[in-house]
Amino acid sequence: MIKKLLCAITVLTFYCSSQAQVNIALDPYVSGFDNPVDIANAGDTRLFIVEKDGYIRIIKNGLIESAPFLDIDGRVRSSGNEQGLLGLAFHPDYANNGYFYVNYTDNGGNTRISRFTVSNNINIADPDSEQIIYVVSQPYTNHNGGDLNFGPDGYLYIGLGDGGSGGDPGNFAQNPQSALGKMLRIDIDNGFPYSIPADNPFVGDASTLDEIWALGLRNPWRFSFDDLTGDLWIADVGQDDLEEIDFQPASSAGGENYGWRCYEGTMPFNTGGCPPATDMTAPIHVYGNSFSTGCSVTGGYVYRGARYPRLYGTYLYADYCTGKFWGIQPNGVNGWFNEEVGDLDSYEYATFGEDESKELYVAGFADGVIYKIIDPDPLPVELSEFAVSVTEERQVLVEWTTETEANSDYFEIQRSADANVIENIGRVDAATYSEIIVDYQFTDETPMLGTTYYRLKQVDLDGYAEYSDWKKVEIERPYLIPNVYPNPVREGESLTMDFGENLNTTLQLTISDLSGRSLYSNAIDTETGLVNITLPEKLNAGIYLINGEFNGYRFHQKLVIGQ
Numbered sequence: 001m002i003k004k005l006l007c008a009i010t011v012l013t014f015y016c017s018s019q020a021q022v023n024i025a026l027d028p029y030v031s032g033f034d035n036p037v038d039i040a041n042a043g044d045t046r047l048f049i050v051e052k053d054g055y056i057r058i059i060k061n062g063l064i065e066s067a068p069f070l071d072i073d074g075r076v077r078s079s080g081n082e083q084g085l086l087g088l089a090f091h092p093d094y095a096n097n098g099y100f101y102v103n104y105t106d107n108g109g110n111t112r113i114s115r116f117t118v119s120n121n122i123n124i125a126d127p128d129s130e131q132i133i134y135v136v137s138q139p140y141t142n143h144n145g146g147d148l149n150f151g152p153d154g155y156l157y158i159g160l161g162d163g164g165s166g167g168d169p170g171n172f173a174q175n176p177q178s179a180l181g182k183m184l185r186i187d188i189d190n191g192f193p194y195s196i197p198a199d200n201p202f203v204g205d206a207s208t209l210d211e212i213w214a215l216g217l218r219n220p221w222r223f224s225f226d227d228l229t230g231d232l233w234i235a236d237v238g239q240d241d242l243e244e245i246d247f248q249p250a251s252s253a254g255g256e257n258y259g260w261r262c263y264e265g266t267m268p269f270n271t272g273g274c275p276p277a278t279d280m281t282a283p284i285h286v287y288g289n290s291f292s293t294g295c296s297v298t299g300g301y302v303y304r305g306a307r308y309p310r311l312y313g314t315y316l317y318a319d320y321c322t323g324k325f326w327g328i329q330p331n332g333v334n335g336w337f338n339e340e341v342g343d344l345d346s347y348e349y350a351t352f353g354e355d356e357s358k359e360l361y362v363a364g365f366a367d368g369v370i371y372k373i374i375d376p377d378p379l380p381v382e383l384s385e386f387a388v389s390v391t392e393e394r395q396v397l398v399e400w401t402t403e404t405e406a407n408s409d410y411f412e413i414q415r416s417a418d419a420n421v422i423e424n425i426g427r428v429d430a431a432t433y434s435e436i437i438v439d440y441q442f443t444d445e446t447p448m449l450g451t452t453y454y455r456l457k458q459v460d461l462d463g464y465a466e467y468s469d470w471k472k473v474e475i476e477r478p479y480l481i482p483n484v485y486p487n488p489v490r491e492g493e494s495l496t497m498d499f500g501e502n503l504n505t506t507l508q509l510t511i512s513d514l515s516g517r518s519l520y521s522n523a524i525d526t527e528t529g530l531v532n533i534t535l536p537e538k539l540n541a542g543i544y545l546i547n548g549e550f551n552g553y554r555f556h557q558k559l560v561i562g563q
Contacts, residue, residue, distance in 0.1 A: 026371035036363040039353020052084035086146025140164025152230040158184040161219035168261040176208035185213035201255030216258040222299035235299025243297035244283035256281040294319025300352035308375035332470030388471040396444040412457040488560035499529035
């Protein structure tokens with residue numbers, strides 16, 4: 001079906017995803033919690049819900065266990081709005097060692113990272129088993145961070161805010177000797193109470209704490225790792241103007257500076273004494289702090305469950321104040337798509353969580369309800385094949401196959417040459433089929449030269465849409481060689497270039513010597529195919545090279561200048 005490609009043309013898969021435009025819904029799962037701030041699982045069917053006042057409770061078979069899993073209310077200061085028992089992470093080998101780790105503010109208002117152990121009853125932890133791992137003094141009651149997670153490398157990552165107040169008055173986030181405003185990374189399986197991973201980015205640098213993995217954070221309230229790729233996603237709460245999402249690929253060696261307080265998101269905030277902006281790692285997305293959009297970002301997860309394929313690969317997050325939900329996916333062109341996936345009643349959604357099957361939940365801080373995140377209208381169309389090729393006529397052929405028990409409405413073929421502009425170049429209306437495999441084709445008769453990306457948007461009769469993966473197409477720019485005369489030409493004579501057809505464009509022309517040194521350069525507006533050039537006097541007798549480009553075409557011609 002796919003024609004043989006020209007030797008100078010390659011077609012490659014760029015990025016495989018199943019990006020979906022979908023409006024999520026929240027299905028109430030279990031109610032009756034007091035200020036839930038974290039959701040975790042221990043590798044089984046239970047969900048563990050962290051309550052701000054100092055309790056961890058268990059949901060089992062859809063019901064709340066009567067006794068709390070952990071009660072450390074007497075050790076926790078939760079009087080401040082951002083204080084309390086804030087985070088929970090189970091050891092990767094919890095099934096064997098029974099260890100879990102919590103992040104809370106103690107009675108002195110300082111951050112404490114502690115390990116606890118489950119008792120002989122799997123639904124009750126031993127409150128007397130506390131082993132303090134790490135303590136950070138907090139100068140104010142807010143911006144404590146609170147999250148902690150085990151990375152795919154087995155190390156414990158701890159997110160800490162800048163210490164509070166407003167504007168980071170102590171400049172802690174940029175201070176390499178302070179743990180505040182940082183992402184820490186420690187090894188809790190070796191050393192007592194922990195050790196420093198040998199590949200932490202600042203090991204051996206006396207000016208920087210060895211525990212620091214990344215810096216320049218304001219209040220990374222919730223962060224998570226992609227269960228498939230190992231990428232790190234950080235939602236950092238902004239000051240007054242911008243909320244931000246930071247992304248660290250799994251291949252990172254750490255050491256990123258995410259900019260605060262020098263920058264709030266992408267905007268300069270307080271750049272006095274700051275390193276250059278080129279040393280900062282910019283967020284992949286920001287949104288404005290406003291009444292209609294939100295005031296405090298709540299980070300979520302990349303959905304890796306199996307129940308809702310349209311959500312697969314989407315990073316879901318929300319705003320605490322407005323109840324808006326968004327999804328971020330790679331756009332296939334070295335950038336990101338961000339789109340609203342829900343504008344829901346606001347119950348101050350404080351945290352997301354995963355169960356053992358990677359299905360997602362979100363907690364309403366205000367109403368005490370744990371909700372399941374669902375796709376209420378999954379697209380009943382399966383795209384089983386999508387391919388892009390280039391014909392001998394230098395046209396792009398798009399071919400796809402669908403297998404469906406329901407009806408498609410139409411398909412759109414989309415094309416992009418960069419991360420910001422996506423154009424619909426064609427639409428194919430779908431006939432009515434039932435339980436059958438159907439093949440479709442579309443030909444892009446005027447493809448763009450250079451590198452281009454194609455994808456397919458399929459829409460069902462209810463208006464729900466799904467996207468294929470992106471495909472990369474590379475078409476080399478062809479050569480169109482003009483007739484140049486006279487050649488050889490004498491010094492001071494005029495030169496004519498005949499292209500054989502009207503150009504109606506701007507011709508970029510240079511003449512260089514054989515060493516590559518440019519001796520003549522000009523942009524010539526021309527309507528006809530005849531271009532006359534008066535050679536500069538500095539072109540002495542010898543051999544030169546004419547280089548030209550217009551409308552994506554390039555040419556090179558040898559020029560001989562005689563005595």
